[in-house]
Amino acid sequence: MIKAQQLELAKCPACRGKSVIKGVFHELPCLQCNASGWVIAETGEALPLEVLVTQLSIRLQAAEHQIAQFNCFKPAGAEAQYNENNRRGAGGTNFTGD
Template identity: 75%
Template sequence: MKKSHGPAFRAAQLDLDKCPACRGRAVISGVFHELACVQCSASGWVTAETGEALPLEVLVTQLSIRLQAAEQQIDQLKRPDPVFGPDAQYNDNNRRGPGATNFTGD
């Protein structure tokens, strides 16, 4: 581990695992109603190495990092794939035809 002074410049992503007591649901079944899970502080997440609950400040940061990564992945999947090959000249306007229209060479 590298020695450093002061806080890190970037928050590192910790390995999280679902709480074994509530199985990631954040609640456990009581006799008559559901109760907040005490083992994971009702979050459903624990550290993967130790299985302990994270402090709330760290948990919020870790969940935010995971949410931003998931949103970025969703945005990448929503973007259409660029068209390559012979189809590309028919779909995109190359402005080489008369009146700056599409010229395909056919």
């Protein structure tokens, strides 16, 4: 089984990562990066579409993992007490004393 390695990508210098270039009347797909906004960092060449899909999937999975780690943060101490409902306000709402 071959494991895909994450390549170092950079934003396309021609379109600045936007995947389109401004034409006279409308925007055109960037030909330098195959309209992806990403190029190989070392060479500045466009990635083939099969490799690009794999690389973007690897980056998306890493970003989702990082977001999941941030979401599992549980406040503790005074912050937890401030955010939970203490039912001391009008009609049993949260009262923080602010």
